[in-house]
Amino acid sequence: LDYPAMDDCIFCQIVAGDIPSRTVYEDDTVLAFLDANPLARGHTLVIPKAHHETMADLPEDVGGDVFAALHELTPAVEAAVDAPASTVAFNNGEEAGQEVPHVHGHIVPRFSDDGGRP
Ligand code: 5GP
Numbered sequence: 001l002d003y004p005a006m007d008d009c010i011f012c013q014i015v016a017g018d019i020p021s022r023t024v025y026e027d028d029t030v031l032a033f034l035d036a037n038p039l040a041r042g043h044t045l046v047i048p049k050a051h052h053e054t055m056a057d058l059p060e061d062v063g064g065d066v067f068a069a070l071h072e073l074t075p076a077v078e079a080a081v082d083a084p085a086s087t088v089a090f091n092n093g094e095e096a097g098q099e100v101p102h103v104h105g106h107i108v109p110r111f112s113d114d115g116g117r118p
């Protein structure tokens, strides 16, 4: 399958297999992989395979697919690292800390002694 891609987008290059990553989950429209610079063990990113920069650019059905994956993976990621909780978040737009302009949800496992939000 081919997905709308941006040549200089690192997450599109991960989808294409041109940059290696540790896959957590994959289906036709969504890819989940381990964050290369994790805020906690098991920190996972969930992205649409197609290139969409921000929430405003994301078609609702693709957003539904991303949410379905987050819904499925959040408890699985928590269980995998024995975390009692997690922060599930999107940084939307540069000023909000979005460094990679390809929509991605974070699943960050949280622990009682981790000193506050990521
Ligand atoms: P943002 O700040 O845009 O919400 O999050 C981007 C995330 O992508 C960061 O947590 C960063 O560690 C992660 N990241 C950036 N480049 C790569 C990469 O090449 N591979 C992986 N696996 N994660 C990356």
Ligand code: ZN
Residues within 6 Å of the ligand: 005, 006, 009, 010, 011, 012, 013, 050, 051, 052, 101, 102
């Ligand atoms: Zn992209």
